[in-house]
Amino acid sequence: MTDESKPEPPRTAVPIIAALAVVLAIVAAVIIAGIISPAEDNLTEGQQIEVSVTEFIAARNGDDEQRKRDTACAQFDGKILADRKGKLSYEKVADVALDGNSAKAEVTTKVDDKDEKTATWNFVRRNGKWLVCN
Structure with a gap:
């Protein structure tokens, strides 16, 4: 008696297509989540204020008068x-x-990377953005 090999069932692409569909669904969910809730919206108020300090100091150190106005309140x-002449940087907020x-x-x-000084800064929020208002 001889063992006859049973023919293998035909292979289908169903598992590959299913895996691809799952991957595409995950990628789509990540993209949609990024559009609905951008990363900048996930900052705490404290982090947003720190961003405003960074932007204000960059504007103060630069020549763009409009940028200076855009980072400070009216x-x-x-x-x-007034006594802080030179290149200003911040150490912490x-x-x-x-x-x-x-x-x-x-x-x-x-x-100029010396003369460390801590002061209380005031801020106001205008149109969702924190502005320096000392």
């Missing part, structure tokens, strides 16, 4: 930085205190 009072559309934070700055 009532901006530059007294807090701490103790952020929120009160609706206004906030305060302790901002530590340096001029």
Whole structure:
């Protein structure tokens, strides 16, 4: 008696197509989630204030007057930085205190990488963006 081999059932592409469909569904979900909730919307208020400090200091160190106006409130009072001549940088933003559309934070700055100073900075939120308003 001889063993006759049973013919293998024909192979189908169904498992590959199913796996591809799952991968495409996951990719689509990630893309849709990114559109619905962009990463910048996931920042805490404190992180948003730190971003405003970074943008304000970059504008102050640059020549673009419009950018300077865009990072400070209309009532901006530059007294807090009057003695800070040179290239300004910030070391940290701490103790952020929120009160609706206004906030305060302790901002530590340096001029030309020396002369560290901490001061209370005031902020206001306009059109969803925090502006420096000392």
